Amino acid sequence: MLLPGEIVVDNFAGGGGASTGMEMGLNRHVDVAINHDPPAIDMHKMNHPETKHYCESVWDVDPVEACAGRPVGLAWFSPDCKHFSKAKGGRPVDKNIRGLAWVTIRWAALVPVRILMLENVEEFMSWGPCVEVSPGKFKPCPERSGETFDAFIKVLTTGLNPEHPAWPEIYDALGDHFPYHMIESGLGYEVEFRTLSACDYGAPTTRKRFFMIARNDGAPIQWPEPTHGPEGSGLQPYRTAADIIDWSIPVKxxxxxxxxxxxxxMKRIAKGIQKFVVEAENPFVVPEAANIPFITEHANASSQRNMPADEPLRTICAQVKGGHFAVVTSSMIKLRGSNIGHGTDEPVHTISAGGNHIGELRAFLIKYYGTNYGHAMNEPVQTITTKHRFGLVTILGEDYQIVDIGMRMLEPHELFAAQGFPEGYQISHSSTGKKLSKASQVARCGNAVCPPVAQALVEANIGSNQLNEIAA
Structure with a gap:
């Protein structure tokens, strides 16, 4: 738990993922939140009204002024990760953005901070100097990968030799009036770091991130044990895409x-349907209780008819070949790279801030009595007719025919749920009542720390047992 008088600070606060997790772990609000982006700070204010907010660059906020003489029990840092991420590919990087993590050192040197936590992509451990490849454009130097990260850890712990090649970057980041003797001697923290997957702590996403814990109070660093795992692990089952999908939303x-x-x-859809429905031993069937927004009818030689699920059923005919009303399967599609998606009974893949790229496919099926089911499924799906049948699916020993496929992208509230945000988190409107675009909402979500992971880390390191260990 926090010591008397200590405060909690969230740098790079964004829409509030880390703050939400810390609040759940501490059972109290975060005291200070900092972010340069007005829409992000506005969302944070909506959901964390007791927090003092700074809508400024982290470099423009004076830690001494922000703390007002109070010691910091926990400071969280999530510096911009996009110029480390492998998703950046071979494109040039901004070395100033890559250097944002030095603000961690600024806080640790200027105010009493007992525990630091830092979150980033796994590639953060490769942090090294950049080389100029063309005027004003830089790329990481492959021969010096990890050099700056090594310096960062030395500064936090035992100190950095003035001959280390990272010193020019440190001077550039921290400015002329910083107490550099503290960097030479080291800040005296014990530091550990690991990569953790959010799904292991109850978030329905596979999002994997680097986490660093640093503390200077003599208590041991604790890593939370996973609470969720695959079948047979003895842990709670992973939460899945099915847990966060709003089945009432129509698919087109x-x-x-x-x-x-x-x-x-279309090729992705065909491959996904082939893998997760046609060839799947146990395709995921939409729960019977779900409010499916339309029902597919296929009556003998008549044309297929789709109808809303909340209307009375159409006339039911006798002796209809193929049966009447559909079983519905679901799978996930990912419109990025070469990934075709995954099963709905798995955690959602990593959500990024750069646009919504995760969707849901629904295959509508009826009982099948024919023999011809059309073309190869590694080709785009052809037009559905009553005689040209292209997909045969066996579910619990019963054969079904695919008669329609619907697709939609996940909505922002589903993506926030996939990240592990609590139900009721306010994302759709600004504090003035203006409706936010989906792009704006998704940006806040993709940049967010998964709250269940932050909660687990905080509970493990600032629990009631920690006071006893410190006192001992």
Missing amino acids: SIFGRKRPLAENT
């Missing part, structure tokens, strides 16, 4: 759209 057929889907998207 991939066929007959005014603006046809791109060819590559």
